[in-house]
Amino acid sequence: MFLKFCEIDLHPQSISSLEMGYLFEELIRRFSEISNETAGEHFTPREVIRLIVDLLIANDDTKLTGRGIIRQVYDPACGTGGMLALTEEALREFNPSIRVELFGQELNDESYAICRSDMLITGHDPENIAPESTLANDAHPEKRFHYMLSNPPYGVDWKDDQDVVKAEAESLGHEGRFGAGTPRVSDGQLLFLQHMISKMRDDEAGSRIGIVMNGSPLFTGGAASGESEIRRWILENDWVEAIVALPTNLFYNTDIQTFVWILSNRKTTNRRGKIQLIDASVDEFWTPLRKNLGQKNREIHDEARENIVRVYGSFSNDDSRESTVSKIFDVADFGYREIRIERPLQLSFQVNEERLARLRDEKAFLALGAEDQVDLLRVLGEIPKSIFKSRKKFSDELSKVFHGLNFKVGAPVKKAILNSLSKRDQSASICTDKKGNPEPDTDLRDHEVVPLKEDWREYFEREVKPFAPDAWVDEKHIDKTDKQIGRVGYEVNFNRHFRPYRKPREIDDIDKEIFAILDSLAKNIEEMRI
CATH class of the missing domain: 3.40.50.150 (Vaccinia Virus protein VP39)
Known part of the structure; x- marks a missing residue:
């Protein structure tokens, strides 16, 4: 092997510096593979x-x-x-x-x-x-x-x-x-x-x-x-x-x-x-x-x-x-401002077996003593079985029946009750906080990416409001550096600038082409049989 290597003409007049570089790199690549290195x-x-x-x-x-x-x-x-x-x-x-x-x-x-x-x-x-x-x-x-x-x-x-x-x-x-x-x-x-x-x-x-x-x-x-x-x-x-x-x-x-x-x-x-x-x-x-x-x-x-x-x-x-x-x-x-879009929380409430079963699995409920658990389920059964479209009205009903309990219901237990007996319902009233402001529904929360050169208010009115009239921008979602609404981000997307969007072909055109190919295949098969 050594003798064969010595017979190779490696003179600069025969092999250029670039080619010699490739030889060196190829040797390193091979030894790296042997030693399992990258x-x-x-x-x-x-x-x-x-x-x-x-x-x-x-x-x-x-x-x-x-x-x-x-x-x-x-x-x-x-x-x-x-x-x-x-x-x-x-x-x-x-x-x-x-x-x-x-x-x-x-x-x-x-x-x-x-x-x-x-x-x-x-x-x-x-x-x-x-x-x-x-x-x-x-x-x-x-x-x-x-x-x-x-x-x-x-x-x-x-x-x-x-x-x-x-x-x-x-x-x-x-x-x-x-x-x-x-x-x-x-x-x-x-x-x-x-x-x-x-x-x-x-x-x-x-x-x-x-x-x-x-x-x-x-x-x-x-x-x-x-x-x-x-x-x-x-x-x-x-x-x-x-x-x-x-x-x-x-x-x-x-x-x-x-x-x-x-x-x-x-x-x-x-x-x-x-x-x-x-x-x-x-x-x-x-x-x-x-x-x-x-x-x-x-x-x-x-x-x-x-x-x-x-x-x-x-x-x-x-x-x-x-x-x-x-x-x-x-x-x-290359910059953008990410604004948080909120939608109002709308819940309906009902006391039924399915929702009471969810309550039994809540940690706050399980933390109660056995007698208190039975007592709580008893008074909840006294609430009308109809659907409540207002959280306030349902909370008022809870306050009434709580007077019949032998213990005081703490905030964690009340929260567990409201979570278990509620269901998201677009026909229900909007849930509000103590100041009367609508509460956001975290399941409906979304984020919009607004180009840095564009005003986020104009973007919101044009791109969001027409499709979600009840939406609003969370003005507490701010950038830590400039303290403005929306968090600033930067990215460089080559495909966006050099690979322009091309509209997909129409489904009808694709179907026609498929059927034409199938017809051609059917004719070829038929000819082979003959």
Whole structure:
């Protein structure tokens, strides 16, 4: 085997750097499968890394030109160092005299060792690559970086880091790394993004971030959830320049779709308050591989990568060809206000065996002594068997019969009686509180999502009131940040903007087509019999 390997011509004139990169990645993928590790946690396809790098430096021509330029690059989940190496390569291609300092941190011991070795071989300081979890132990707490890029693990829980992360979020708030919030413990991608934002430089050069994640960080979590609050913090601070949807089947261990986020704290004037969405998942931006590498069967070729960068640089949203893959939005276009819609509680009451059986199962009733239980059921039997359409009238009847009891009925028992002997009835009177205000029916409670740019009152009058005249908006359901009615949420839905709704075909047309196929099949069968 060793002799056969030695016979392979691996000279740079025979095998390009890109092809050599694929060989390296294929070896890592195979060894990862043998050791039952997730290959995607070790490396990112080289063409994806190069795309991220090109997007990061696309607008930095003047900043990178000249002598004495120093740039610090950081990857908080650096794996074997592929992202760091390709970033340096791209920066040196642009400016051969540039000095690039690489920093990273990696949890996996084997990947950390490979990356550190690569730093030694290429003349970088290996001490800049740190082991252990980035989330629990920031190895570069005082450092700030010009460029940051990463491919954090998708859908990997952060239970091991949970105590440390939540303690930092609660004690330091926005002075720490996770002040915007914490996502659900099953996926830590947004924690890595917050960590990277905390590393932005607060000087004239500023910082740029490129991170590739799956679709979950775009929309998981409703208003006021950890994920939504993180998106809100990022978007309202106007850090996101663009989000690029990549093709499926680009990675070695998964066929899911991924998205590249490009962030900056030094946006150009024309991009301020705006976000560009680029749909690079369409056919023109990828080509099939001759042979699958794991689940990877597509690649972004050089020309396609250049086109994506060109679309990003054009910042176009007109009627040209690019408008079908590039759209520009205001930050507020991704926000919404979730208002709570209430409907009145309407109950009818009746004493019958079915409802008394429910009462016997109530905890408050079971807490009574045996004699008190019998006594209570006796006096309830004295109430007329007719249906009461008013809770007040039924409560008055209860008060009358309670005088015949040998014990005082407490509030928990009375509540159990009303719950057991009631039934929702749209023909009954509306139940009111002590102030005469209608009580909400929690079973009919609903929430409406109102675009942030629209007044919720106008939305309610147009979209809710005509269909539920008795509905109202719960004005106590407010946002904890702006104290306004309705909780604010943010999400980015690519399908809504690039996959327009198409009305389904009419049922009659589908039926006709089915019957035509059945007739054709019947004729074919008949001909076969003949």
